Amino acid sequence: MVGQGRGEQIPFRRSEFDVLRTITTRWEDEDVYGHINNVVYYSFFDTAVNGFLIEATGSDIRRLDAVGLVAETQCEFLRELGFPGDVHAGLAITRIGTSSIVYRIGLFQGDSDEPAAIGRFVHVYVDATTRAVTPIPEAIRAAVGPLVVRQASAIGESSAS
DSSP: OBOSSGGGBOOOSGGGOSEEEEEEOOGGGBOTTSSBOHHHHHHHHHHHHHHHHHHHHTSOGGGSSEEEEEEEEEEEEOSOOOSSSEEEEEEEEEEEOSSEEEEEEEEEETTOSSOSEEEEEEEEEEETTTOOBOOOOHHHHHHHGGGBOOOOOTTSOOOOO
8 A cells, every 4th residue: 555654655565564473373263264253353453562562662551651542443354364373463653643553553374475454553542540641651652653654644544643
């Protein structure tokens, strides 16, 4: 998908994502139709994003004064994922605001450079106690900064703050 930013391209292929996280599939992820059930893709998104944030910040993000709550998710299913086999989740940031981060996530399996799914995952930061919207913690902003690929909303990215 063409967009503005690094290389004039919003990541789509595995090779275009700077960060890839490995997620091991489980027996229970596969449904009666013989593929990973669609709801599990959303779990992969959550696992990839939060695993990255924990590793990149070196802290337990659940204990910060502000926490990221999922405000929106979206998935474009392109092909099946299956068990057994690791899933590789590519992470990029398509928008970072004052209190929200929009992630682009590609799910890959095997050696394919083509994604099985492309997702959108939005974190809105709130005070851990009051749940009032608050600015993104500096530790999180520093961790995701290198993943920002663009700030424009050329392909339907919302302008949530």
